[in-house]
């Protein structure tokens with residue numbers, strides 16, 4: 001057992017302690033002394049927790065990458081060496097590595113997405129209009145992976161372990177339906193009217209954000225292995241619908 005104190009700053013207070021507390025408990029830790037204080041423009045949450053040392057890096061990562069977390073510090077209590085420090089802006093998801101050129105803009109977008117969830121797609125289209133065309137596809141996909149991982153942790157992390165087909169059916173499909181109307185046909189996810197198509201921002205396939213969401217949702221559990229998500233057809237290239245396919249990676 002190890003005692004650790006986390007200091008997390010966030011823009012808003014509502015629901016924050018509940019969300020962070022859930023992460024703490026999911027990692028097998030006990031919340032000893034949660035405190036919140038107003039700090040500058042936001043709120044400072046101090047969490048003293050106790051739990052198994054082997055889960056500390058998972059706990060640190062989940063707290064630091066929470067969409068509302070703006071800064072993150074941790075310290076092991078009792079005079080031991082400092083716990084691993086993870087900075088949300090520097091912690092890439094496996095599906096897409098953020099380039100520094102856009103990581104900050106994505107980090108700024110994430111609290112907005114959390115606040116307006118599930119009505120996030122218009123915000124992402126607005127984000128795409130602002131971001132340099134050079135990074136547009138990557139930045140949008142990366143933002144999607146972050147939101148997908150967040151949706152997984154928020155709604156599905158306590159579920160049973162599932163294989164790929166069941167994960168697509170029981171996690172990816174309902175999660176994506178909360179964002180946009182879609183259906184599953186022969187194991188492929190079909191989106192009829194993606195808002196990323198035909199808006200003049202993309203020349204090729206345009207639904208990088210949705211692809212990223214699927215990557216985040218399916219790759220976040222970790223125990224499934226990792227999956228390639230491809231947009232096999234896109235309305236922006238003249239297809240009738242956007243079609244996403246899923247392939248396990250060895």
Ligand SMILES: [Zn+2]
Pocket residue numbers: 194197205206207231233234235236242243
């Ligand atoms: Zn598309």
